[in-house]
Amino acid sequence: MGKRGTDVARETAELIITDDNFASLVDGIEQGRIVYGNIRKVIALLIATGFSALLLFFLTVLAGLPMPLIATQLLWLNLVANGLQDVALACEPKEGAELDRPPRSPAEPIFESHIIQHVLVTGTVMGGLAFVVYAYLMNGGSTVEHARNMTLMLMVLFGNIHALSSRSETRSLFRIRFFANPFLVLAVPLAQAIHIGAMYAPGLSSVLALSPISLAEWLILAAMSLLLLLVEEAHKAWLRRH
Template identity: 45%
Template sequence: MESLITAAVLCNEADLHAHDGEWSHRGDPTDIALLSLGQKIKVGQEHMLENYPQVNQIPFEPEYQFSASFHQLPTEEVMTFVKGSPEQVLSMCKQAEGTNQHTSILQAAEKMAAKGFRVLAFAHGPAPKNLDPHHPPAEPTELEFLGFTGMIDPLREGVREAIASCREAGIDVAIITGDHPLTALTIARDIGLDLNQDQVVTGAQLQNMSPEETQEIVQTARVFARVAPHQKLDLVNAMRAIGHFVAVTGDGVNDAPALRTANIGAAMGQSGTDVAREAAELVISDDNFATIVGGVEKGRIAYENIRKVIFMLISTGAAEVVVVTLAVATGFPLPLTPVQLLWMNLVTQGIQDVSMGFEPGEGDELQRKPRAVNEPIFNHLMIERSAIIAVWIGGLAFFLFQKLLDSGIPLESARNILLLFIVLFVNIHMFNCRSETKSAFKTPLTQNPVLLFGVSGAFLSHVLVMYLPVGQLVLKTQPVDGKIWLLVIALASTCIVLMEWHKWWWNKRQVD
């Protein structure tokens, strides 16, 4: 045991120090855990390096699955200490003739890996006599196997729920790791991925695949184990080649190419290296996968709010264009004066479009499937609804304007009533725009008090200019009687009926 821990402390690229009773560390968490183990049995790194100074090393590289450190003993002899995957370390060790030691050791390591342990093997042996401290050493051979350790990284709270949320949101989660395939499979099952052995692919298998075969395998495989850094990049390229929008998380230098190539690279903020953080578009400050899922939800809410604002602006603007166009085409006077048009835009779009951006979401953002990457923000549904609203409200406004003039109402009074109608329509229509699929009556007003106050304030502003002399002078407005109020409210409210019908029809069509 002492020899194994000595190897674990000396063949180590991390630092663990105590200063004024406070421990500080730097490096890979696995190496730090091994140094902590050494401290617990009084095998400290500083003391060991003083007695056994390092003369050379082979840093850990995922492609080779091992690291080695060469240390001078008090006897002037140089000793090799190796740490790595059981398969790789055993390939460097001598085996007693006529025995099955290596097979038995690998079977024991696989049993640990199947329980979710990250298994590391250790060995030592005399260094070559011709070891040059100034040149990279050759791969060690003829070593003595010391044993292996098993570690479990406890799952963060909320990871299982985050994986389940990803599944509901139509996001496929894949694990790409350097760990043993059985370890990776066990961890995948622990976090809620329902996988079988056939969905686990190793780096050795990927090595023999063509790009086309890799593109085929990434459609079904969800765990990639014993993967080299360049293979991570190959996997990302394969996923993108078949049309996936790929997000990659990582924290090490070797993750940088994959982080840079993915559609979205998300580096860990606490454990991540500077290289990884610079290569990524996002930095996860708390190193928590659940934070990414929360970001997806917030991103979908923001995207939907942008769509809602665009739909509101285009549908109401198109309705205004329709009424003016119909008036000009039929020889009627302009329905509104330029000053009235400016005022109308101020009280219908100056506040409401901003307040619409405060919509908190509809609660089912993570139950929706991802939109297509090439889907335009102003899609078929928005075009269809904008056209319906524009034709209906624009035509209704022109019909109202025409009937008012035909009944003998002065032009100025007709414009005043039409302006009131359009202001009412836009403010009522705002509540249609809060959801593309849900009824306006099922979206509580209290969810967005900013919108409620914005709509109320804008409409009250218009009422004030109808009754205040300065407003009447500038905008040519005037008070209207109760019958006119009931008429314009009834006509403007038809947009609610129209949109409720269209939402029902659209939802039914999607189900069918």
């Protein structure tokens, strides 16, 4: 059919190999799966973080306590806990087993059972532990400002731990090359440093109702954030067996 036939074939084809190399098909499939996997990771990260905040507020209302975060703190949490990490997570390189997975049905939604499990497990742990800290401080005689300050710091720590753990849906964080995604490795400590800096910045700390915390309080919050990591590792281990 000549050149015209070739042009017609290109217009009607769903896939065109431009370099006459069928190995490009394999590379294209692998890259597509990497992109799709990263989209799932970012969606799971954002929804789990949002669900945890929703659960925190819901439990606080049920307990009859003052709101755990003021409006500016909630906006700050969305910025610091997700603003850098979700973009960096989208740059996660391949895990190495993308081509071993079976083909995905085009009708399969991104928000499927595994992501729902992830959101429920991690979101419940983050929101539940944050409520425990807030309720304990409020019932222990702390001011509402101090309780909110501690709760916000814990949620920021949770967001950073969760972002690191979200690098793989099933693989342990400790089996992933740490610097394979330098963007996320930089984003996590940077986000934490921004929040710590805000606690000491005169104008910003007043707007956000933040204040420095003691070393003992740091250790308690760090230990609680590690509980989240343990739960996520246990959930991944369960997924690998099912």
